[in-house]
Amino acid sequence: MKLQRSKKSSIIQSNEVANEKFSSIQTNIQFMRANGQNVQTITVTSASKGEGKTFFSSNFASTYAQFKQKTLLVDTDFYSPKLSRENYATTSKGLSNYLIGDATFEEAAQPLDDYLDLIPTGVIPPNPLELIKTHDLSGLIQDALTRYEMIIFDCPPITIFTDARIYAALSDLGILVVNSGKTMEDDFIQARNFLADSGVRAIGAVLNNSKYDKRRYDYYGS
Numbered sequence: 001m002k003l004q005r006s007k008k009s010s011i012i013q014s015n016e017v018a019n020e021k022f023s024s025i026q027t028n029i030q031f032m033r034a035n036g037q038n039v040q041t042i043t044v045t046s047a048s049k050g051e052g053k054t055f056f057s058s059n060f061a062s063t064y065a066q067f068k069q070k071t072l073l074v075d076t077d078f079y080s081p082k083l084s085r086e087n088y089a090t091t092s093k094g095l096s097n098y099l100i101g102d103a104t105f106e107e108a109a110q111p112l113d114d115y116l117d118l119i120p121t122g123v124i125p126p127n128p129l130e131l132i133k134t135h136d137l138s139g140l141i142q143d144a145l146t147r148y149e150m151i152i153f154d155c156p157p158i159t160i161f162t163d164a165r166i167y168a169a170l171s172d173l174g175i176l177v178v179n180s181g182k183t184m185e186d187d188f189i190q191a192r193n194f195l196a197d198s199g200v201r202a203i204g205a206v207l208n209n210s211k212y213d214k215r216r217y218d219y220y221g222s
Helices: 008-013 018-029 052-068 082-086 096-101 128-134 135-147 163-169 185-198
Strands: 040-047 073-076 110-113 117-119 150-154 173-178 203-208 219-220
Touching: 018 052, 040 052, 040 163, 040 185, 052 073, 052 082, 052 117, 052 150, 052 173, 073 163, 082 135, 096 128, 096 135, 128 163, 135 150, 163 185, 173 185, 185 203
Parallel strands: 040 150, 040 173, 073 117, 073 150, 173 203
Antiparallel strands: 110 117, 203 219
């Protein structure tokens, strides 16, 4: 049975402009190569709270699914599991359950839409950083890559929590979501440096909430 999705988490289905912008970003990434390989794992984070990273992650995952690419969206933000809340999955087994062996992959991954599954946070651990440091995230990714064409990790802000750096180190691409008019330059530089130091294979940024006639997203990758 599919989880119930909030309208905000799937805006591309009702907003033609947003759909076009997300599709453009997806196309740009499709032609990127990280260390000579296609991008299959993406860490999405931000410099601070309220930048719109979960909104981006959710709709970006829907974009891949829209093109019939089997996609897995993972809520790794144990501190503010907005993705799990928006999809009414806070009581479901998820990431933490899988890592400690309390759930199989099939039990943790919940269907959201055609070609799109979600692994919610699961039970919130007392020390999230210790959980992901002491359990095999690479095993999760290897398992997921046998089932999915794209894996997107929605991570907590990288300048506040170390978690995002751990996921980035295992990812082909790290994307920083930047809120126009809110994100401070120093915070953005620090966040980009943290991503670079993590060892992620490539880095990009998405500009969110630009004050134009229509909501727009611009993508820059390096």
